[in-house]
Amino acid sequence: NGAEYIRTPNSDNRYWARDQLQFIAGVKMHIYVLHDDAVPRPEFLLKDYKDTGDDIKIDGKDPVMSIFHRVAEAGESIIMAGNSDGDAPQNCRMYTVIGKKYSN
Numbered sequence: 001n002g003a004e005y006i007r008t009p010n011s012d013n014r015y016w017a018r019d020q021l022q023f024i025a026g027v028k029m030h031i032y033v034l035h036d037d038a039v040p041r042p043e044f045l046l047k048d049y050k051d052t053g054d055d056i057k058i059d060g061k062d063p064v065m066s067i068f069h070r071v072a073e074a075g076e077s078i079i080m081a082g083n084s085d086g087d088a089p090q091n092c093r094m095y096t097v098i099g100k101k102y103s104n
Helices: 043-048
Strands: 003-006 021-024 029-036 050-057 064-072 077-080 096-101
Touching: none
Parallel strands: none
Antiparallel strands: 003 096, 021 077, 029 064, 029 096, 050 064
16 A cells, blocks of 8 residues: 555566666655565675565465565665576566655
């Protein structure tokens, strides 16, 4: 509720770039990343985000996506690399990003 998401193209699931996705936080916000458990975690996710311990299945189907979280300050530039820093499985899912205005 009250969140917006960035629907990344699944065709990018095995593509790697240091700056795959970039945006500027317009307000202080919660950022959530849903990441396919079958894919090795990229460095940006391990470095800047915390695994919430929650998992989700999109449409109730595999794969299992772990939910990662961080808080971004207003005006902060957010840069996310590709889905994995190395090889990713052929049929994996690209990550999804969700943003929501900050509240405690």
